[in-house]
Amino acid sequence: MTPAQLEQFLDCVAHPALRRALEPLGEKIPQWFSEKKHGDFVRWRQALYDLATLLPAHPTGPADLNRPSIRVGAPITWEASRRQKVIEHLMKLHPWRKGPFDFFGIPIETEWRSDLKWARLAPVLENPSNRLVLDVGSGNGYFSWRMRGAGARAVLAIDPMLLYTMQFELMAAYIKDPAVIQLPITLEELPGMHGVFDTVLSLGVLYHRRSPFEHLARLRTLLRPGGQLLLETLVVEGDAQTVLLPEGRYAKMRNVWFIPSPQALKVWLTRAGFKHIQVASVHQTDSREQRTTEWMTFESLNDFLMPGNPNKTIEGYPAPRRALLTARAPF
Template identity: 50%
Template sequence: MAKFDWRKHFNPVLTHLTDAGQSGWAETLTTQLTRRFDENPHGDMERWQSALDSLPAIPGAIADLNQPAVTLSHPDALDAETRASLESGLRGLMPWRKGPFDFFGTVIDTEWRSDWKWERVAPHLSDLRGRTILDVGCGSGYHCWRMAGSGARRVIGIDPGLLFMFQFLAAKQYSGPVPVDLLPVRMEDLPTDMECFDTTFSMGVLYHRRSPLDHLLELKGTLKRGGELVLETLVVEGPEGYSLMPEDRYGQMRNVWFLPSCPTLIRWLERTGFRNPRVVDVSDTTTDEQRKTDWMRFNSLADFLDPNDPSRTIEGYPGPKRATIIAEKP
């Protein structure tokens, strides 16, 4: 099998960054992608590339980004052979965690009902029309597509997971000229204080950071003056100043560091220089929103909760509660 041609997929966004005055970022990113794909490729790259390459060409596809499932369709029904080839290729990219997606009638019921999160967050956002957006920790890009459906001028998602990238490319090849890209890099790989985005999303990332305040400062550095931060993270009940640090795992996740109370999180945002931070939603995560499916067959939330008290994790901590906070950069 030929080596993964990352330039074919990423040259358009590299050109966009250069044209947008971010030539330094484009040069750094080119070096990072060369190392990632040419010098130290992931062991599963060949399998994922084979699945992506097996997806059938479907000219004339239509993308509808304003439905609960990111929907790709065609005016004509697909024949049985094309449908079978499509599903086989998509299943080669399992597990699918963030979604849902509808590929020409093949519905991918992902582990997370990410559309529920979007429905909670979207009513509180500034008008996204014409805005440039960064989505940090975007997974396979579900929310990036929804942001584009809301009229964003350009959406760039970042997530180091290469399986997420291949899942994104599966949708990208059928989406037409939608201005959405996913870069397989980490937050710390971005230039500092680039100040080039109107809105930055960080959803489900903060509790994975050993230094949450540094993460907030990194996020602030991505925003233009007056830009909007949308932060969603795990929280716990408690007064200002309280934050839970698990002894080891939280809900079987190893890399969970700080779960603050909402008043503590507001104080963190104030101390890192954000203006007008406000909690717009607090919701318990349920086994209806995160669960095992035919497209994600590994353990999920039900396996991570105390079977005798589902309001607590299997380790005895308060069950997952998520807050969304919006703030501005002065």
């Protein structure tokens, strides 16, 4: 990501308030994409350079963002040793958590089958075409690309983990779409702007926030009146007053704060000023959707659950369930 690419994005979105907010960030881009942001940055950037020497300079077919496994570059008949080298360089960006991707015919089987989350989300998207989208906590951008595939006019993705933005950058280098960018920043670091986005995604972020209300309030101010929020987070069973606050780790994660029931989440959204709040789905995560793969070799769901009891986490809490809610910013 370069200041010129930010400029190109702003040109193609042509939204004055977005331009006012984001233009000053141009000068910060060199600091974000540097060793100052993460000690491994140079290694990751080298992997992208090395991959470029092994891949066709001009992709032979357009990307396909509408497939469960996002297609980046038309499949190539690889010579075995060259294919192995590509995989080795891709693995320098390990862990691959969100996907899957089909990278020039090489299947990147990520920890998460994010296509299954997309299948729950797509039916409740309001008029996906021509919308300006903000994807908060976008990971490597899987959902941002799918939103663009569904017809979004442009997508701004943000995620503070630089590795995930490097995975995004790799895909962006071959998808070549100026209307989708990702910045390696938190929601709190995003400059203030009111009523800009038609759609805001916050998928898998709320339980990581110590102050979930501030997160929800911020999302509301970013939406235009009548704009749609898609909120996905961990939930527990219970009534409108049920919220789990893990005493320590939850499913081995250190940074999990509040896990409300879907009904409690509706109250939170109401208190944050949202309207037309609907619970679109509630779903217990299974090992078809989240698992260790050769592209994500660390522990995964099966290691986070109590041996012999898939309905409890290893700490004895209810096993991960996720709810997807939709809500609208008031007019």
